[in-house]
Amino acid sequence: MNRLLYENSVSxxxxxxxxFVFGMADGQAIYSYTLLSELGYKGQFHKFxxxxxxxxxxxxxxxEVAKEHLENxxxxxxxxDYFKxxxxxxxxxxxxxxxxxxxFYDHYKPDSLNNVAAPKIFATESECIHWIKQGLDRSKASSSFEI
Known part of the structure; x- marks a missing residue:
């Protein structure tokens, strides 16, 4: 699976x-999708x-295909809207x-729907976002200095 296109996700x-891009045919991207359920593992289509x-x-x-399938x-x-x-x-x-x-937060990497969030509680949404960004920035900086 290629990178999940979270920026194009729809709740x-x-x-x-x-x-996500499933594959290529004649130079054209062929798209598929995956789902998360607000019920987590109790949801019929969670990570499906x-x-x-x-x-x-x-x-x-x-x-639109996914929406129609979910409607039915x-x-x-x-x-x-859990995903708002x-x-x-x-x-x-x-x-x-x-x-x-x-x-609280859930954190999914670009190529996996495994939640890698730390068990941490925050007082505000902005405090949560700031903490996550700092962690991702540190991780990116340390990986760029590897020899």
Whole structure:
């Protein structure tokens, strides 16, 4: 799988639709998608890749395919947008959420849907984002100095 295109992700009915380049045909990108469920592992389509089995030559149309599939098959019909506060930084996906006046986050690397977030609690969303950015910046700086 190529890099997940988090910057083109769409939150829809309790899921995050994340497109990616599946392959190339005649110099054209062929797109697929993968899903995250706000229910996590309890969700039927959590970390599921392209349950509709349809591919497209555009990001917009693959997102529409995913939406249609979720409308007809999803086990989640949420009115709360769990994925509303999501950010892409250095091609990483950061999802910040609030629970009982505390902030938490999920962190996904560019090529994997394995949550690598540290178990840390924050007082504000901006404090959370700042801490994550510092960690990613340090990681990038230390890897650029390797010999």
């Amino acid at each position: 829809y009915q309790g899921h995050l639709i994340i497109p 890749q392209n349950p509709a089995g349809i591919y497209s030559n555009s990001i917009e149309s693959i997102v 098959n999803s086990d989640v019909k949420s009115k709360i 506060s999501r950010y892409t930084y250095q091609d990483n996906l950061i999802i910040v959420y609030k629970l009982a006046d505390k902030y």
